[in-house]
Amino acid sequence: MTTARRTVTVLFLACVIVLGSSVAASSAFMDSAPTGSVLITTDTIATPTGVTATRAGCSNSRWMDVTVAWQPSTSVRISGYQIKDYRDDGRVYTFASSAAGSTSSTVTTDKREGAPTTYTFTVTTSTSYGWTSTESQRSGSITC
Template structure:
């Protein structure tokens, strides 16, 4: 008797699942947004490079001193300047300076400026990531 009851319950459950699954589910979604057109203008900004002034190389008995002066850039939002030393073998060295600086000097071993010539450039660095590099100075060598 229990086997018959089990078969009847199982058949009833199967019939309920089969007949009950015939109804399709439905859903719908709507969303809207109001967009107002406003006039827009896009401008292309430029960054002015600082004017590289005089570069220098003072040679001593065992060391030398490199130096550069420049005129500040007229661009807005300047965050600093980047001095680049270009060696004649292709190597470059950079030094970051403050936005208020207009000169730089640094000592170097004498060998580096007797074996190689150096020249300098200075770049404007802005707080929005744009830069502009000055013209290069002439070459210096001890």
């Protein structure tokens, strides 16, 4: 190979490299597919109604037994109920759970914790898929 041929080949390759690197590569892809309409809804878990509290026992100075009753939730896939105790000093305790299908529970509360004089109770529905209802209205006041 002669010097002139080598020089022309090197110049040609240099031009290809310089010109080739200055041109941006691009591509475009386009596709579409029809979709059906999607409807997303939420549900509300029905709250137990008619919550009542009846003193079942007050035999000593410390413990009081209370039977809390309610009308069950009308929602499906109920896993149970939680019962909360509201005390007149402002404290709230979730202290009982009951199984699905139950409509009452007898609970024992410690009267010495903060020495409240009145109690009210609420019931909340739990579902098997992790949702809960809002709390029921409070029961009437109970004293011992």
